[in-house]
Amino acid sequence: MTSTVPPAGPAMISGNALASVAALIGDVARANILLALMDGRALTAGELAWHAGVSASTTSGHLAKLADAGLLDVERQGRHRYYRLAGADVARAVEALMAAAAAGPRRHRPCGPRDEAMRLARTCYDHLAGRLGTALTDALVAREHLVIADGLGLVTASGEEFLAGFGIDPSVLAPGRRPACRTCLDWSERRPHLAGRLGSALRHRCLELGWIAPVPHSRAVAITAPGRRGFAAEFGILDGHLAVAAPARG
Template sequence: MKEGPDISRIAALIGDPGRANILTALMDGRALTASELAEEAGVGLSTASGHLSKLSDGGLLRPRKQGRHKYFQLADDDVAGVLEALMGLAARTGQTRVRTGPRDAQMQQARVCYNHLAGRLGVQMYRSLQAQGYVVEAGEAVTLTASGTSFATAFGIDMAALQTARAPLCRACLDWSERRNHLAGSLGRALFTRMSAQGWISRDPNSRAVLFSLSGQRAFDAAFPVGAT
């Protein structure tokens, strides 16, 4: 009768097979696009889009627009906890059914993401920029610091030209395979272009894979050192 703690609303969200498939696919913390999730759920894209809206409105998912992609993640650990508890109850054949992103090892290593570097090395670059204090991530926003501007200029980038453009300078981009942020925005594009011009990298014409030359790999590691270097 009286308004309960709305336990049914949330349960009903999980109660649809399609939506449950979506949620279980996201259980490992990765973020997936609407199309990927549509395939996971076994429904059409339009249907999945509706499901994803409902799940987001219901607070179970956290959407993240990324250019023409839209990534979805579980909202927080509580959601994952509930799902885990439900899976425990549904003591059945425990199949994980994870379908990881790019199968190709080369693609996982490095690839273009629209116009910037993605993959393991893209993430490495972004983390290195953070660790050196060149960029600062505040929530969704990423800002370039003064030392970062110096670094970019030293890297051979015309920062004045970039700053006049209307496109955002720095953006965090969720990596498809690593599921971590890497650097997008006009600076990300510029860095990629510059590395290409320097001969560090070349593109596989048949895929989005990015190939590093030997010297390019060395230079990259020197410019963007990882962890305790």
């Protein structure tokens, strides 16, 4: 049994599955396509070609492979084809990879000033991430509207009240006593932020209030002037909390 029969380890089947999906993400053009879709919107093949930085025909091939593997969903609309992430699973895998990548090589992390806006605030699939995302989460925890247990959370009674007052539909929180509150590891902050239906609702409400605004060709979101006032008034998030080396502590 310990002999010279190398051609197959025990877990070969899963190994192939794992490798094939990872290899799919492991191409720079495709990785950029997935990142461009991480905000949950659907983009056309042409837009994705621009994001990928390769020709339309090459992009088309990439998109076919991604859709074929079930990572992307396609929707035809006139002469456009809209591609979007196939689901939260895919987004989660991408974020997990980013986290593993950030954890890894100490060198080779230039952290360009380029993505400072991303680190400040961005969308992650359908919720908020970056310093704003974690600060919001921290604020809810500090006021005991949310209980985070080792990275995961539950909305308290006072939290339900507060969120309702903030304009979030209570039905988001309580379909049968199961508050739709997940957390997601923030790859830039290395701490959890709010995801799930609540995270999605929070982002939606902030957009609705005009507190944040999408940045055209990026996952980043900008915090507007009313937003600064609002986050301070409603959540106690001051500019200092969003400054570079000051993770909101309490």
